[in-house]
Amino acid sequence: MVGKRCVGILFGTLLAGLGVVSGAQAQKQTPVVGVPHDWQMGFPAPYTPVMARVESLHDLLLVIITLISVFVLVLLLYVVWRFHVSRNPTPTTTTHNTVLEIAWTIIPILILVVIAIPSFRLLYYGDKAQDAALTVKVTGHQWYWSYEYPDQGNFSIDSRILPEADRLKLKPNQPRQLAVDEEMVIPANAVVRIIGTGADTMHGWTVWGFGIKKTVIPGRLNEGWIQVPKEGIYFGQCSQICGNAHAYMPIAVRVVSKDEFDKWAAEKKKAAGLMPATSVASATPPANR
Ligand SMILES: [Cu+2]
Known part of the structure; x- marks a missing residue:
């Protein structure tokens, strides 16, 4: 009986010891944070200040390109419908429209400026370290x-x-x-x-x-x-x-x-x-x- 109990205690101690060892090993293992995961669709989570800004610039660009794409698509569909031969049998002979031409030159320039300002700012932000440790x-x-x-x-x-x-x-x-x-x-x-x-x-x-x-x-x-x-x-x-x-x-x-x-x-x-x-x-x- 005593022998059996001794073996039991010994076995228990061993197991507990193993538990402690494996627990310590598990603790020592640094967890993985930055790795892609299954079914990931977007960017990885931003782990640095630069990446946080990259993502917000991306979000701004996504809004701008979505608005442009939707505008062009709606315009195309309207033109296809409005100027179809059945609705517009005699095409106009207009070749110039100064106001329109200035508008479609200036507006894209303004859009590019809106994109360029945060883009350059980010480029310089990530370029050089300030007070590096x-x-x-x-x-x-x-x-x-x-x-x-x-x-x-x-x-x-x-x-x-x-x-x-x-x-x-x-x-x-x-x-x-x-x-x-x-x-x-x-x-x-x-x-x-x-x-x-x-x-x-x-x-x-x-x-x-x-x-x-x-x-x-x-x-x-x-x-x-x-x-x-x-x-x-x-x-x-x-x-x-x-x-x-x-x-x-x-x-x-x-x-x-x-x-x-x-x-x-x-x-x-x-x-x-x-x-x-x-x-x-x-x-x-x-x-x-
Ligand atoms: Cu290489």
Whole structure:
């Protein structure tokens, strides 16, 4: 009896222990936030201020194009009906109507101005980061991404699609064909300046819901910025045809708390054998600079 109870207690403890372990593991797994879902029709939810503005510009354009399309359609149907040979046997010989011609030149110009103002404003808003908390340099390679953290000790990481073997046993937060071995990590809420370049050919650093689509070009640095309030993992893909494995260089960004980010950056810096940031700052710069 006692033996049986002991086994029971032991078994129970083991189970509870397992529960705690799996609970801890589940807690450690960052949830996926930014990924397309089944039957999605519209844009992804806006995860950054730039994307929120992209969506509101889109909504404005949708109203304008709908009004134009409806107007043209109604006008066409009216003309077809009104000037049908049965109703209008002798066509008019009018060739000019000055008022009408001025109107159909000026009105489209005004419509384009109404579109251009918010469009340019948005273009400049997403162009340069204001008071960025950190900079991440993104480099597109055939066919993976690398991320450098110049103001965190200048370590860099390579981010590749999961190897074939790991793709057969994906964890719940690893979507097929999107999960990578090393995610780009950034702190939540921080303004992150993204500068991008290509190592070999052009690539496109595009993350859905971030409102960023930077074409990265060899020999050039392109800039953009992101600010993501919600912690989680966000996915994207290379959006510039860059060779035969273009479809296999997904982008994964893990947004974590500031503390978690600092811990991650310190670990990466240590693993890269880099000096602490303070000694880097006080070091004498090389003479050739
Ligand atoms: Cu690419």
